[in-house]
Amino acid sequence: MMCGRLLRVRAGMMIAAALALASCAGGQHANGPETPAGTDTQSGSARGGPTATDTPSGAPTHAANVPDAVRPGTSQTAGKAAVIAAGGSVLRVTITSRKGKRELLLDQPEFGDSRMVPTYVTLTVTNVGKDAARPMAEVMQGFVPEESNGAEMMQTAPLPHFAPCTGHAVPQALKPGRKYVTCRVAVSKRGHPLAKVIFRGQLGGKYYNSPVVWTI
Numbered sequence: 001m002m003c004g005r006l007l008r009v010r011a012g013m014m015i016a017a018a019l020a021l022a023s024c025a026g027g028q029h030a031n032g033p034e035t036p037a038g039t040d041t042q043s044g045s046a047r048g049g050p051t052a053t054d055t056p057s058g059a060p061t062h063a064a065n066v067p068d069a070v071r072p073g074t075s076q077t078a079g080k081a082a083v084i085a086a087g088g089s090v091l092r093v094t095i096t097s098r099k100g101k102r103e104l105l106l107d108q109p110e111f112g113d114s115r116m117v118p119t120y121v122t123l124t125v126t127n128v129g130k131d132a133a134r135p136m137a138e139v140m141q142g143f144v145p146e147e148s149n150g151a152e153m154m155q156t157a158p159l160p161h162f163a164p165c166t167g168h169a170v171p172q173a174l175k176p177g178r179k180y181v182t183c184r185v186a187v188s189k190r191g192h193p194l195a196k197v198i199f200r201g202q203l204g205g206k207y208y209n210s211p212v213v214w215t216i
Contacts, residue, residue, distance in 0.1 A: 072210035090129030134173035
């Protein structure tokens with residue numbers, strides 16, 4: 001059974017999802033050791049354990065050249081990275097998605113409605129700034145998937161034992177040069193598939209009224 005209940009994610013509610021996982025896991029993931037450098041983070045979303053890793057040798061970290069964050073309202077296609085300012089640092093974010101299979105979720109009461117269709121959304125967040133991004137739970141709550149009709153999609157709390165889309169606990173902070181990868185199950189009604197993922201950050205922030213958009 002899943003640890004977390006199905007949650008409707010709105011701005012300011014991703015913290016609840018992160019806390020739900022921490023409660024289920026006994027808090028051992030959120031403060032656990034980071035995965036050693038060299039971990040295959042691309043496939044890490046299908047494995048257990050946190051995936052906060054060092055960037056490959058030669059990749060930009062917290063050295064002299066810190067990339068500029070994108071302007072509010074920037075839009076790009078899924079799979080393309082965007083640099084955002086969040087959590088007191090500069091983060092490079094890549095978002096990808098793939099269609100989920102309902103039959104894999106039929107044993108979960110939260111997905112009992114036959115009209116619901118899952119999509120697996122993978123987020124890769126790398127700190128390319130000079131300072132640690134914290135608290136990361138507040139940063140991650142700023143990412144919201146939307147249906148083709150513009151409605152916010154529901155998401156599960158992180159699912160640490162669901163192999164097709166493993167959701168890892170959010171680290172308390174992401175140090176310069178470190179990477180965090182997680183997968184979330186977003187759910188929509190039939191006929192209204194995932195259309196985009198937005199980042200609007202915190203209320204009053206630079207992106208709140210003009211979010212960064214990844215189109216699917």
